[in-house]
Amino acid sequence: MDVSVILTYRCNSRCSTCHVWQHPTLPAEEVTLAVLAKLPGGLDRLVLTGGEPTLRADLGEIVDCLRPKARQLEISTNGLQADKLEPIAAKHPDVRFRLSLDGLGARNDSIRGEKNGFERKMATLRRLVAAGARDLGFAATLQDENADQLLELYRLCSDFGGELAVAALHNGFLYHKIDNESANRVRLARAVQPLIAARLRSRRPRNWFRAHSELGLMRKILGQPRGRPCTAGRDCACVDPWGRVYACPIRPDLEIGDLAAQTWREILRGPRAAEARTRVARCTHNCWPAGTAGRPGRFPGLRPFAWIAAHRLRGVGGGPVDFDREVDFADVAQSPVVPRRESWLGKPFRPAFQRKSERPYGAFNNGMNR
Numbered sequence: 001m002d003v004s005v006i007l008t009y010r011c012n013s014r015c016s017t018c019h020v021w022q023h024p025t026l027p028a029e030e031v032t033l034a035v036l037a038k039l040p041g042g043l044d045r046l047v048l049t050g051g052e053p054t055l056r057a058d059l060g061e062i063v064d065c066l067r068p069k070a071r072q073l074e075i076s077t078n079g080l081q082a083d084k085l086e087p088i089a090a091k092h093p094d095v096r097f098r099l100s101l102d103g104l105g106a107r108n109d110s111i112r113g114e115k116n117g118f119e120r121k122m123a124t125l126r127r128l129v130a131a132g133a134r135d136l137g138f139a140a141t142l143q144d145e146n147a148d149q150l151l152e153l154y155r156l157c158s159d160f161g162g163e164l165a166v167a168a169l170h171n172g173f174l175y176h177k178i179d180n181e182s183a184n185r186v187r188l189a190r191a192v193q194p195l196i197a198a199r200l201r202s203r204r205p206r207n208w209f210r211a212h213s214e215l216g217l218m219r220k221i222l223g224q225p226r227g228r229p230c231t232a233g234r235d236c237a238c239v240d241p242w243g244r245v246y247a248c249p250i251r252p253d254l255e256i257g258d259l260a261a262q263t264w265r266e267i268l269r270g271p272r273a274a275e276a277r278t279r280v281a282r283c284t285h286n287c288w289p290a291g292t293a294g295r296p297g298r299f300p301g302l303r304p305f306a307w308i309a310a311h312r313l314r315g316v317g318g319g320p321v322d323f324d325r326e327v328d329f330a331d332v333a334q335s336p337v338v339p340r341r342e343s344w345l346g347k348p349f350r351p352a353f354q355r356k357s358e359r360p361y362g363a364f365n366n367g368m369n370r
């Protein structure tokens with residue numbers, strides 16, 4: 001099972017796609033190490049995220065405690081605080097670091113509201129390499145504002161032997177957002193084509209499988225079913241900064257328990273988890289990635305092997321991907337009309353703390369996110 005732990009909603013980025021930084025948690029109310037220690041062993045993947053996980057003073061201790069519980073532990077970070085990450089990389093070289101990067105130079109800084117963010121991430125990357133980190137990469141959230149730079153982000157990543165993970169833009173309680181939409185779905189989906197072609201040319205098999213799964217990303221962007229059922233609540237779950245457990249980080253109505261008050265086993269075997277799973281089976285959110293859809297590392301079935309062989313082994317009749325055959329670009333969902341997302345870089349804003357005692361996710365617990 002995969003578990004994401006949202007350690008805090010405090011954040012030192014000011015992303016236009018995610019407004020958690022406007023609604024930080026109080027450090028004194030955030031899930032404690034003792035509660036996190038109740039997570040079971042034998043997990044496939046544990047992702048520490050936020051808000052910004054490096055703002056937790058006890059991040060090092062949390063990693064020490066949770067690393068043995070999962071085959072793979074990932075820190076999803078803005079990479080702005082190398083001092084916090086470097087000792088973790090030195091002590092746990094197998095921890096996976098994914099630095100969020102939404103564009104080159106000023107483009108990243110504008111989307112993510114990060115002063116000199118691009119330069120600071122590159123400096124962090126160099127320090128993590130020097131500290132011995134073995135699994136480094138970038139995570140990009142694909143959107144109208146960075147579609148033209150996707151291939152360059154991939155090349156930047158490949159240049160240092162790292163991985164590029166691409167996520168689609170979502171609404172959801174994790175992001176405290178209900179207005180993330182694409183103005184031009186076809187253009188956005190087409191932007192994935194050169195990335196897929198480049199991945200297929202790479203020598204790393206992981207890239208080939210990502211290439212195949214990103215056909216699903218293209219379909220998802222167009223508004224078509226992404227092709228694999230979501231298994232949230234069964235194969236993955238999410239812990240929020242107050243220790244509440246959800247089937248996924250998108251729908252606040254899929255709360256299944258409270259790790260501070262229950263054991264993990266009680267939560268997953270309880271009636272709320274069972275009810276959430278039936279609702280997940282009917283969910284129309286079509287998230288990317290979600291549940292286990294499209295995630296490299298699980299056996300993906302035989303179809304990707306055949307597809308990869310056809311497009312890698314040109315000598316035996318294969319060739320470049322015919323995207324218009326693979327994806328129906330005429331079947332496009334209409335995006336709701338929303339105001340253009342604004343950059344928060346350098347703009348004044350006073351965040352208001354959200355408390356554990358408030359109704360969870362107030363404004364985000366509505367139709368858009370259910």
Ligand SMILES: C[S@@+](CC[C@H](N)C(=O)[O-])C[C@H]1O[C@@H](n2cnc3c(N)ncnc32)[C@H](O)[C@@H]1O
Nearest residue numbers: 017018050051052076077078100139169170175
């Ligand atoms: C919410 S952040 C939290 C972790 C950390 N602060 C960071 O910047 O990576 C986790 C990932 O979600 C991505 N993200 C932000 N807004 C998003 C949205 N609306 N839809 C999908 N992914 C989003 C970020 O770019 C980042 O890669």
